[in-house]
Amino acid sequence: MAMRRGKLTDKIEVAGQPTADEVTGLKAEGFTTVINMRRDGEADQPLSPAEEGQVAQAAGMDYHHIPVDPNDLQPEQAAALKKLLDEAKGPVFLHCAGGPRATAVALVALGVKDRDAALATAAEAGFPITNPNQIAFIDRETGRDKP
Template identity: 30%
Template sequence: MADFRPVTEDISVAPQISVDDVEEAARQGFRTIINNRPDNEEPGQPSGHQIEAAAKAAGLAYFHVPVRGSPTPEQVETTNRILAEAPAPVLAYCRSGTRSITTWSLGQAVSGARGRDELKALGRQAGYDLSGVLG
């Protein structure tokens, strides 16, 4: 069942999505999916290839930026580039959504697009505590 958590007009995050959730994302107007979850992290999770195939079938752009633990500067930069170039709105997901919102928020902070207090407030509204990441 889809648990898409809006962060801004242009991005939402979610815990692990299913192939059926991709179809629901397309129905809700999402145009891009970012998968922040490494394959084989947990038994039974859909593979990135399965989600990518479903995204393409639904007419959505798909990107895989697997994050283990804290995102690296390269992963943050890659995500910023995707968000600047890919059609919005974007749905980013991982196991719980935490790595997705963390990667996005660090990119926003580094680029100066949003301040730390605003990012922490947006995180809280989406159900995530970013105080440990953003200070």
């Protein structure tokens, strides 16, 4: 089964877990950076983050690992992602297991200030955010949880 992919911006594509061959193929598509948001040891992980890093770097891309618990997203993770996105030399391939976790963190990193806009953008990219903890993270970071 091919991984699901979707564009968040002209420079950022989000996806579910890629295989080693799919990671290698990203370079030919023009990607310069791969960012993995899965934690080491998650179920159904064909490549460990370290192995994926070796594959991406062997293909000539920068690789970064920001482990994110899908039920406990943190502002520091969005800040780390924002820094990597700002420093990226070209298109960025960002993934988690299925896509919504990486999408939620990316939208906050990109400075989306409105929950409805964030959820609409995620759905348009093909990764609707339905996890209540991920929605609560967006609410906290956009100020929606404040009176």
